[in-house]
Amino acid sequence: MKKVTLSTILGGLLLVQMAGGVFLNFRFLGIFKSDIFTVDMSSLTTALGFATLMALMLSFINVVVGVIAAKRFQSQQPIFSLLVILVASLGLILTGVEYANLANYTAFIGDVQAKGLHELSESMEFIRRLIVSERNESHYLSLFFSSFSLFLFYALLYRATRIPKLLLAFAMTACLLQLIALGSTFFQGPVIVSIQLPLFITQLVMPVYFILYGFRANSNGIADDVKTNSVLNSHEEI
Numbered sequence: 485m486k487k488v489t490l491s492t493i494l495g496g497l498l499l500v501q502m503a504g505g506v507f508l509n510f511r512f513l514g515i516f517k518s519d520i521f522t523v524d525m526s527s528l529t530t531a532l533g534f535a536t537l538m539a540l541m542l543s544f545i546n547v548v549v550g551v552i553a554a555k556r557f558q559s560q561q562p563i564f565s566l567l568v569i570l571v572a573s574l575g576l577i578l579t580g581v582e583y584a585n586l587a588n589y590t591a592f593i594g595d596v597q598a599k600g601l602h603e604l605s606e607s608m609e610f611i612r613r614l615i616v617s618e619r620n621e622s623h624y625l626s627l628f629f630s631s632f633s634l635f636l637f638y639a640l641l642y643r644a645t646r647i648p649k650l651l652l653a654f655a656m657t658a659c660l661l662q663l664i665a666l667g668s669t670f671f672q673g674p675v676i677v678s679i680q681l682p683l684f685i686t687q688l689v690m691p692v693y694f695i696l697y698g699f700r701a702n703s704n705g706i707a708d709d710v711k712t713n714s715v716l717n718s719h720e721e722i
Contacts, residue, residue, distance in 0.1 A: 494552050495694030501545045502687045508538050516586070520593045520612075521602055532590050536583040543579040543626065546572035546633050553637055556699060557644045564640040572633035578626035585619035624669045631666065631683070635659035638690075645699050655690055658682035 515523065515531045550569035558565045592615055596604070604612060638655040641647055662683045665676040 489698055490552050490556055491694040491698040494549055495691035497545045497548060498687060498691040498694070501542050502684075502691075504538060504542045508535060508542065512538070516589070520596055523593065525594050525597060528590055528593065532583075532587060535586070539579050539583055540576070543576045543630060546630050547576055549637055550633065553640055557640060560644045561640050564636065564643065568633055568636045568640060571629055571636060575626055575629035575633055578622060578629055582619060582622040582626050585615065585622050589615045589619055621669070624666050624675070628663060628666045631659055631662040635663070641699065647693070647697075647699065651689075651693070654682070655686045658686040 512531065512535055515528060518528075547569060550565070550572045553568050554565040589612075592612060596608070601608075635656055638652050638659060642649065642652040642656065661679040665679050668674060668676050
């Protein structure tokens with residue numbers, strides 16, 4: 485039976501992260517756009533709990549990517565390996581902040597419904613907008629650092645592997661475009677959606693490459709990777 489490699493695990497995790505992120509942000513969180521006066525609070529709090537757990541797990545994948553990169557390339561690129569883990573960890577922390585803000589918004593809606601309000605006063609609307617703004621800013625900030633950790637990861641692969649440089653250059657450029665798209669929000673601008681497509685393509689192509697060819701495909705396309713079980717025999721379990 486073929487042994488599972490670290491690159492196969494990483495590729496699978498990145499595909500799960502992409503699919504889960506699309507589902508979470510464009511489908512599952514839709515309930516939070518419902519009318520605050522009529523939305524069912526039981527459904528809202530349940531959605532908050534599951535969304536928080538899902539978001540934290542998806543963000544944690546970037547930390548796992550950093551750990552795998554460190555195990556594979558620490559001897560070659562120790563500083564880069566550490567940076568990937570540190571930046572991914574910061575993204576995870578910011579994801580926690582984002583969902584703490586979403587919890588504040590849920591509590592606000594619960595308070596509005598408990599008071600039997602059917603419209604918001606000027607001061608209440610100001611508070612609502614403030615809470616929503618805090619959630620959105622923390623959301624974009626967490627995505628920014630998660631994308632930055634991916635950029636560092638692909639830069640690490642560029643320096644430490646024989647993966648085609650053109651492929652990795654495209655991946656790094658896609659991450660930079662994502663940083664620009666998200667960075668626009670820091671200046672009170674909208675997310676620049678038109679330049680996010682390359683990252684979507686990257687997060688489909690690169691995981692498939694990792695699964696098929698590993699981290700260090702040679703000129704013949706034969707994977708030259710470390711087997712998971714041999715690594716776990718000499719290191720602590722991931």
